[in-house]
Amino acid sequence: xxxxxxxxxxxxxxxxxxxxxxxxxxxxxxxxxxxxxxxxxxxxxxxxxxxxxxxxxxxxxxxxxxxxxxxxxxxxxxxxxxxxxxxxxxxxxxxxxxxxxxxxxxxxxxxxxxxxxxxxxxxxxxxxxxxxxxxxxxxxxxxxxxxxxxxxxxxxxxxxxxxxxxxxxxxxxxxxxxxxxxxxxxxxxxxxxxxxxxxxxxxxxxxxxxxxxxxxxxxxxxxxxxxxxxxxxxxxxxxxxxxxxxxxxxxxxxxxxxxxxxxxxxxxxxxxxxxxxx
Numbered sequence: 001x002x003x004x005x006x007x008x009x010x011x012x013x014x015x016x017x018x019x020x021x022x023x024x025x026x027x028x029x030x031x032x033x034x035x036x037x038x039x040x041x042x043x044x045x046x047x048x049x050x051x052x053x054x055x056x057x058x059x060x061x062x063x064x065x066x067x068x069x070x071x072x073x074x075x076x077x078x079x080x081x082x083x084x085x086x087x088x089x090x091x092x093x094x095x096x097x098x099x100x101x102x103x104x105x106x107x108x109x110x111x112x113x114x115x116x117x118x119x120x121x122x123x124x125x126x127x128x129x130x131x132x133x134x135x136x137x138x139x140x141x142x143x144x145x146x147x148x149x150x151x152x153x154x155x156x157x158x159x160x161x162x163x164x165x166x167x168x169x170x171x172x173x174x175x176x177x178x179x180x181x182x183x184x185x186x187x188x189x190x191x192x193x194x195x196x197x198x199x200x201x202x203x204x205x206x207x208x209x210x211x212x213x214x215x216x217x218x219x220x221x222x223x224x225x226x227x228x229x230x231x232x233x234x235x236x237x238x239x240x241x242x243x244x245x246x247x248x249x250x251x252x253x254x255x256x257x258x259x260x261x262x263x264x265x266x267x268x269x270x271x272x273x274x275x276x277x278x
Contacts, residue, residue: 019118019122026124027125030125040127041131042131067207067237072235075143078143079162079227081132081140082133082137084132084198085129085137086133087167091175093121093124095174095191097188098185099185100120101181107275120178144159149235155234158230159230164252164255165256166230169222173221174191177194179269179270183272194221197223206224207241211242215242224242224248224251229251233249
């Protein structure tokens with residue numbers, strides 16, 4: 001049976017029109033509690049600012065990190081922060097999976113016509129992401145303007161692709177973990193621990209760490225693909241990466257592939273979901 005392209009487009013537009021209305025309603029609902037809304041945005045901003053302060057102090061004490069100048073390290077930090085902000089904005093409700101399972105809300109999602117994954121992402125508006133985004137965009141703008149890079153059209157294109165790939169790579173990590181939470185809700189501490197690792201070590205060149213640690217952050221928890229590899233390609237720091245330069249250059253595509261794989265894993269995990277009580 002052949003599906004008419006126009007009908008497919010109309011269905012796609014209708015589905016995302018519904019999603020847009022849900023987002024609008026959720027956003028307006030949170031605006032009803034103005035103080036709570038402002039505090040939630042502030043939490044995201046303060047969290048990101050604390051990372052900036054720590055990175056600034058560290059760069060002030062150690063201006064050269066394995067051959068990386070301060071402006072190049074700032075580019076790593078800003079790309080990771082902006083990728084994190086976009087991940088929280090578009091995919092961050094994966095963190096809530098354990099709570100959704102334990103409260104029985106996933107069963108309700110299974111009865112509705114919208115895809116379950118989309119319902120999870122629409123379950124609440126991520127107010128704290130607005131604070132993350134403001135600080136991330138500000139930091140990223142400063143980094144791009146100060147780093148010693150000739151911004152050709154090719155480099156700008158790769159920068160945009162690197163941000164998108166970093167967003168998808170971080171999303172892939174937490175979507176894969178949320179697939180685990182569908183069956184083991186008490187494993188939510190893995191997401192908390194992973195987020196701590198990303199925020200603590202993701203803003204610096206991995207070459208400063210022992211090989212075992214940098215290898216783990218490349219092949220086990222793929223932190224290197226979020227910002228380190230794209231920043232290395234853009235700034236020409238191709239030594240001590242732990243992988244061939246060509247592999248580092250494919251970081252955006254690796255992020256896309258990881259996200260697609262994580263979604264496949266999530267869908268398979270959902271099909272095997274039997275309820276919070278097994």
